[in-house]
Amino acid sequence: MISAVSAQRTESFTPTIHDIVARRSVRSVYQPIVDLRTGQTVAFEALARGPAGSHLESPMALFDAARQAGLRDELEWICQATAIRGALDRGLKGTSLFVNIEPETLGAVSPSDLVATLAAGRRSLRLVAEITERALTIRPVELMRGLESLRDAGMAIALDDVGANRDSVAMLPLVNPDVIKLDMGLVQGQPDRTTASYLSAVAAHAEASGAHILAEGIETEKHLITALALGATFGQGWHFARPGPLPEHLPSVSSSLLLDRTHPSIDRDPAAAAFAQRPVNRASKRHLLAISRHLENWALTAPEHPILLAAFQEVRHFTPRSRDRFAGLGAHLPFVAALGVGVAEHPAPGVRGASLAPDDPLTGQWDVVVLGSHFSGALISRDVGDDGPDMDRRFDFVVTHDRDLVTRAARSLMSRIGQNDERRP
Template sequence: MLTPSHLQQLTRQGMIEQALRQVDIEHEFSLVFQPVIDLRSWRTVAFEALARWNSPELGDVPPGQFIPIAERIGLINRLTTHLLGKALLIASDWPRHICLSFNLSAHDCASDEIAGQIIEIIKASHFDARRLDLEITETAIMQDVVKVQHTIDRFCRLGCGVALDDFGTGYSSLSQLLSLALTKIKIDRTFITGIDENPTRYKIVKSLVALSSDMQLECIAEGVETREELEALISLGCFFVQGYYFSQPMHHSHIDNWLKDN
């Protein structure tokens, strides 16, 4: 029997799906950018592009709500290609030492056709692929390891970096990770929150940082919100971080001032 909360959730999902089926991607979807900080120099080294949807009917809809539905109804690939092109255009004005991170859906990685479209968009942008990190979740990898491995190899041949996003929340085995041409690991925020007070989380992150070092991969901690969390990460040797402690995701028009001030 459906509870009132479940019924409300289903109603909300139905409204989101209906709005997505009629969405004007060009005008309703936008990007914000969150800086990635190198703690050894306290300088910004990259920005992660994050999708935002402002629906005329529903208002601001969080990515955690619209992305699963966009994947289910087959809209996610159109979103990816549109927003990637927009992100590359914006990033083309950044200083040459600043990189761009962009998230891919599991559906983007499972299709040779979509992977080819992504590669063509990158080529056409004239943005140096060596400054672009494509982020892929463990969920995407587990759906079809062989297919994703082939897709990652194509991105790497282009010069892109490939980051494993939300690391630690999925079920990837070490043998599968070692078979992929990854360049970065991003530790999920669920392990970072309260790391200074939770011995279990501290030990988990310590292991993940050591693993990334052994695999010669950069390690980025997401969701840093307090000075105590930051100091715990420094003690573990994790030097690339992002989170509200430094900055909320910002409109691209604020990036120049951010870089001047930081």
């Protein structure tokens, strides 16, 4: 029997989240990522664990405690550094290493004592930042800005749990991940019509972009067959190995999962890009309004939940009637945005706004961009500069359903959101 004194001593040595963070006493386990065509290990995912046997051993308990204590960002950096240090100590150079990153911590400054380890990892490993899909529908603008900083640091991007939320599939072209990790529910569950439509969109994006599809939760031979049927070429799960120490025999660099895709730059001027590739027409605002309404109505009735972004030149063109229409769009779509000189950060309920600088090329454009998992369409127009009644103003314009052009226009508009908040009063 344990005495009361012994129990008190045992409890006194129970680590708190403050102890764990201060002592950097996080450990990493690693799970292989396998080429489903050959069975060969091509990468590893690092998974964080707290002190063994403690109440904070599980990653969920560990991060919940860190959030409550205000230590989430520091714990995130500790987990990354621990994963990198463990990989480098075992000689895992040149191999792809997936590290989980909480979206809320993107942009946080790393502790000074971890900088050297993090830098060594970026030099010697192929680091892949793994971000959960749910972040796309919570703070998509901030997430995409954070992902750009990760790419600038030399990291590839893996989007985790894809399939858990159908609203996020329209965001795939904007995030443009290097790896799409299918949610284990797709691998272990029963397929239905909705799942088939969703996976069709994922497969189409992967084919067009060159992204890899990776299936999680492969625990049986049946799961493996399902993963292959879903279009996955890579996978992980207990069928191959449980998380644990790195194995004695590590994959060679030549067999590593290669993530060397190039990512297109963002167009500053959507009209210039569209006009260079499509025939340009001219019409009055009165005529273009019908096209704009058609795109908006399609977005509202589409079964695939697209996103919609629009540039209004100036806030005076975002009329009370526009506000009501966009509030209706914002209530039904996963993401809606309105841009223009003087537009507020939240110009209507459920709508994200951006105030354009007076010299921004978009101030001379009226653009409406709708991007869904299957459908894409855009009205991209440039003001000719007429005087006179507003509805008689003429625009040079292009209407396009070319997915590449629509995606480029969406990226261009999205890049302005959150960028110029310092100009707001």
